[in-house]
Structures are given as structure tokens and as C-alpha cells.
Amino acid sequence: MRLSRLHPRYESLRIRDKLVKGFKEGIVVEHGLLAHGRGEAFDYLLGERTQDFALEAIKASVASLLLSNYPLISVNGNFAALCSRDIVRLSKLIKAKIEVNLFHRTLEREKKIEALLIKQGAKEVLGVGERAKAKIEGIASKRAKVDPEGILKANTILLALEDGDRTEALRKLGKRIIAIDINPLSRTAKMANITIVDNCVRALPLMVKQAKVMKTFDKGELREILKNFNNEKNLSRALKFISFRLRNLERDSWIA
Amino acid sequence: MRLSRLHPRYESLRIRDKLVKGFKEGIVVEHGLLAHGRGEAFDYLLGERTQDFALEAIKASVASLLLSNYPLISVNGNFAALCSRDIVRLSKLIKAKIEVNLFHRTLEREKKIEALLIKQGAKEVLGVGERAKAKIEGIASKRAKVDPEGILKANTILLALEDGDRTEALRKLGKRIIAIDINPLSRTAKMANITIVDNCVRALPLMVKQAKVMKTFDKGELREILKNFNNEKNLSRALKFISFRLRNLERDSWIA
Numbered sequence: 001m002r003l004s005r006l007h008p009r010y011e012s013l014r015i016r017d018k019l020v021k022g023f024k025e026g027i028v029v030e031h032g033l034l035a036h037g038r039g040e041a042f043d044y045l046l047g048e049r050t051q052d053f054a055l056e057a058i059k060a061s062v063a064s065l066l067l068s069n070y071p072l073i074s075v076n077g078n079f080a081a082l083c084s085r086d087i088v089r090l091s092k093l094i095k096a097k098i099e100v101n102l103f104h105r106t107l108e109r110e111k112k113i114e115a116l117l118i119k120q121g122a123k124e125v126l127g128v129g130e131r132a133k134a135k136i137e138g139i140a141s142k143r144a145k146v147d148p149e150g151i152l153k154a155n156t157i158l159l160a161l162e163d164g165d166r167t168e169a170l171r172k173l174g175k176r177i178i179a180i181d182i183n184p185l186s187r188t189a190k191m192a193n194i195t196i197v198d199n200c201v202r203a204l205p206l207m208v209k210q211a212k213v214m215k216t217f218d219k220g221e222l223r224e225i226l227k228n229f230n231n232e233k234n235l236s237r238a239l240k241f242i243s244f245r246l247r248n249l250e251r252d253s254w255i256a
Numbered sequence: 257m258r259l260s261r262l263h264p265r266y267e268s269l270r271i272r273d274k275l276v277k278g279f280k281e282g283i284v285v286e287h288g289l290l291a292h293g294r295g296e297a298f299d300y301l302l303g304e305r306t307q308d309f310a311l312e313a314i315k316a317s318v319a320s321l322l323l324s325n326y327p328l329i330s331v332n333g334n335f336a337a338l339c340s341r342d343i344v345r346l347s348k349l350i351k352a353k354i355e356v357n358l359f360h361r362t363l364e365r366e367k368k369i370e371a372l373l374i375k376q377g378a379k380e381v382l383g384v385g386e387r388a389k390a391k392i393e394g395i396a397s398k399r400a401k402v403d404p405e406g407i408l409k410a411n412t413i414l415l416a417l418e419d420g421d422r423t424e425a426l427r428k429l430g431k432r433i434i435a436i437d438i439n440p441l442s443r444t445a446k447m448a449n450i451t452i453v454d455n456c457v458r459a460l461p462l463m464v465k466q467a468k469v470m471k472t473f474d475k476g477e478l479r480e481i482l483k484n485f486n487n488e489k490n491l492s493r494a495l496k497f498i499s500f501r502l503r504n505l506e507r508d509s510w511i512a
Contacts, residue, residue: 020286030276030289037293041439183297243502246495 012040012048015082015201022081027112029104032078035161042182043199045242050206053237054198060229061158061178061194062094062210063222068156068176071096072126076103079160079200080113086204088120093211096158099127099150103163105142126150138169151175159188160200167191180204184238194231197238268296268304271338271457278337283368285360288334291417298438299455301498306462309493310454316485317414317434317450318350318466319478324412324432327352328382332359335416335456336369342460344376349467352414355383355406359419361398382406394425407431415444416456423447436460440494450487453494 019036022028050058065071073087073096080087080100091098100113107129114125126132126147134148143166146152157170160180164187170177171191179192180200189195196203214222275292278284306314321327329343329352336343336356347354356369363385370381382388382403390404399422402408413426416436420443426433427447435448436456445451452459470478 016287016290019290023286030279031272033286033289034272034275034293034296037290037295038297039293040290041294041297185300239502243499246499246502 057196063225065094072154074159313452319481321350328410330415
């Protein structure tokens, strides 16, 4: 069934198809499809657009990543399936490492995601197979595994669609966390130093765009941007926006 | 990984596991997992409880089904995976037919769902294979197929997790639609005569409970219950509830 561009939810359905494709290729797992569905509901509530509070968080995030001397992008299945090209682009602009970090870890999936990122131009992908030989405290089972040259060493970590307990564990290790999370109520959203309340499909290209501009800024300017950003206030704006929109949505239609 | 009952989202994760099981058994499709995820987000916003507006809609629904001389329960993959036992129980109490009606129709899935319902005690399941030889207007492809002895003939249809265009087509045929839809903004929610804004996993057992009591009522009492119910107002209450909750959720936690 070919999807018409005129369909009121064309963009959302196109993203969903990308994810189902990732599922069929073994990059995304069942629980990733469910999580994406939850994200779709929040994206609808956000109006399926990057709102001003998200753009401010994006600018602060890029400033923070450019100021870091060991930035890293943590990549899971859904993030890879949706954003591999921009993950690689951004990593080059901000000189960040890339690490594969899966909730449901199998060597096969790690390798598939590595291959996808390398196809998009990544020089090196951390966290695959034997490389993930360190562990982070407070996390059960295989999910604790990280690369000693990657997450364990990094000081600023960009992650997307991450579960709350891992975000919490990383914060306890003293990492600076930048999270792309479309649910402003999630534990990850609340735990992160900077939370970008947006769909990663829209946020990543904007981060790439900002990074191109902001990498010419001097450190003083970057620090100023960061200083003026308040994550708690930003999250509160996102919640107010959604709540306001809900009260005004009765006339709209949602195609279930 | 065994799930602890103490986990703050135990119930939600237990339901999700049931659905993933249905997926592995071929009853649920990929898009069903995504749709469920979207539902999870709304259920969280509803507080994962049956709210008073939902209970009122449940009572009106049972009254309407008991008053109908040809009631039917339409069953898709997610509904079957989550509620087969109570679908059969309710069908017996209200003397309703059961019809399998899939968005992504294959004979194999129809038969699996039929087998599941029969295992739960259903005497007859309509809409399987050759039986679904009628078509409803305004719906493309296989999704138009219905049973001439089922949906085509029924005057009151209970459905859950249904897509908007099919609900619309059924309304155009003059059917009375009772929808269980956790998203009060969906087209199905707006199109239905009675919308139960709740998780079907909670709503169905409550419908069974109400049907046991209400089947002793006389027609006058049932008509009175129905007359006092206003679907538009009920949906509006659901929206107000969610919007209010969102503004008060900042202190809660959502485990992503």
C-alpha cells in the first residue's frame, strides 16, 4: 500500500514504515515498536513539529557537546533505524565517538547497527562484541555493558529513546547527559542535564545544522548559551504546551 | 527477565507481554504493537485506571447491547490477544455474535483468532475465510470484507482498537457503534455512538460484571440509562481529565 503525501499523517506514517523496515532487518526489536508507538502519541500531542522549547534545548545541547573534550553519541536500535545518517554527520561535526548500546543486546544486532553506521560514513563504532567489556553500576544483566573507551570514558553523552534506569546510572557516574526524549514526563527526560523534547527524526538534522554554525563560535559564546538554558523550566514549558494543545484539540482529528 | 509485581508499571508491562506473546503466535501484527504503544501513552495519561466517565460509558454500552436485537462483537488481533476470555463471556451474557475483523487480513490469522475464541468457549465465530463474503462501502481492499450474517446484519456493534475509517463506514451503514478507545481524540472515539475511553483490558471485565447485573433490568430501565448518557459530554470529560492530569504530573514519574 503506497502512502499518499496528502495523507494527514504522512510524515508520521513514513517514520513508522522506516521503523518497521528496521524491525524486519533485525535492527529494531518488538519492544522498540511498542516504544515508538508511545512516542507517536506524544509527537501528536506536540503537533508533530519542533517547538521553540525544543529548539532552545538543541542549541544548548550543541554548545555542551562542542565544549566537551570527550563527547559521545549512544545509539540503540530505534535511534539507528531512524537517524543513522545524521548520527554520523553530527559525530563528525562535534568530534564525538559513537557507541552501540542496546537494551536487548545480541551480537547480531550490535553488528547490524555497526554496519549501518559504517555505511553512513562512521570511521569507528564502539561497544560492539568484545569491546563492551566494562560495566556500569546499578544496572542488571547485559544492559550494564559499555565500552571502556566509550561511555565509561566520555564526559558528555547524547542519547535518544533511552530507558530511565540507564540514564540514572549514567548520571550517577557523573556523566553529563543530553537526552532526546519526546515524553517530557519520562525519567530520562527528568534525569538528563539537557532534554530535547522532540522527535529524534526532526531533532538530529537540526543539531547538525546548529553544529555547522556553532562550531565557529568561541568558548565564551558557547558557555553563555549553556548558562542561559534551564532544563527544568524548559520541561515545564513542554508540559504546558501539551496540556494547552490537548484542550484545543477537540476540533482536530487524529487518525487512529 | 521475570517482572516484579513491585515494579511501578507492573500492570502495563504485563499487558505488553501478553501482546508480544500474541505477536509471536501470529495473532498480532507489527502495526498492532505500534498501536498498542500509542495506547500505552494514553493509558498513562488516564492514570491506568478506569475513570468515572468510562464507567458511565460502560453502563450505557451494556444497556445498548442488551436492548439490541442483533448485537455483535467485532474482534481484531490486539483485542483477541488481550481480551479473548471476556469477549466470549460478554457475548454469552448479552447474546451477541462474534466476528473476526482484521485490518491486515490473512486466512491464517483469522483461523488463529477463531481457535483462540473457541478455546475460550465461543460456540460460533463469524467472518472467517469464505464466510466474510460481503463488503462494506467506502473501505478499500480486503478490509471491506464482512460476514453477511454478522456485521452486515447486526444493528449494534461493539468494537475495540478500531481504525477511524472503518468506524465511519459502519456508521454510514446505520450501525450503532460502541467503541472501546483509549484515545478520546481518535476518529473512532468521535464517530462512535458510545465511546468507552479506557483500556480494553480493564473495560471488558467491567462490562461482564455490569451485564450480569443489568440483564435483570427491564427495558424501561435500560432505556433510561441510555437516555441519560451523552457521548459528546463524556468525551469532553475525558479530555479535561487528561489535560488536568498532565498539569499535575510533574511530580510523578514515568518509567520510559
